[in-house]
Amino acid sequence: MNELRVRAATPRDLDAVLAFWKTAAEGTSISDDRDGVERLVARDPEALILAETGGELAGTVIAGFDGWRCHLYRLAVHPDHRRRGIASALLTAAEDRFVRLGGRRADAMVLQDNGTAHHAWAAAGYAPEERWRRWVKPLTP
Template identity: 80%
Template sequence: MTAELRIRPAGPADLDAVLAFWKTAAEGTSISDDRDGVERLVARDPEALLLAERDRVLVGTVIAGFDGWRCHLYRLAVDPERRRQGIGSALLAAAEERFVRLGGRRGDAMVLVRNETGQHAWRAAGYQPEEHWRRWVKPLAD
């Protein structure tokens, strides 16, 4: 029998494990994938970084950021050995519940163009690419 999945917000003690997890489970890296960046996230919004655990082992993450106006989803990552077990869906459901509680009306996801696995997962969850938008970015730090 598979242990129950537990979803909870990350705390400061979880951050090293999250960063190590992203190196194996997340596609690509971000300029903010460092201890300082994740510490700032958790300090600013303690409920934004959601963790999925099974038997106290980290098996998935999602960042459910809300700026008071829009709902943004980042770093949906599931342990490659545990994909297709409903972990990603459970994380997204928890993120969407959070957004509704906060008054959010629409979630948007950041997905790398080359991340076909991620694109498939987002489509399966009901998210669709908006063809008329192209994201423009500018790094603010080296």
């Protein structure tokens, strides 16, 4: 197997990331467009973490920290690269980032009916928190 490289995304990576999510991520979001991802990387250049193997994008995670809470989004691994420790490496990088920034608790946005993801998150030590339900509203200017 090729060596795994984990690094922060750069603006040059964004088109590849958007194309990758169409293949590797379950579902899409209103912010899955060039403008949305550019804003993320411009605001927090270390938030979008990529995993590469053999020079090819194999996985992503967004590790957002607002100064108070740590949020994980878009953990995705390409179907051809699953079950090789890529998600674990991405989560380790995200959690290390949170600790460096002073974060104390991480939460993840996970689709309710994505059973495969639920198993992966549980294996990484995350648990569903039934007490809280997320409510979301798309924001438009």
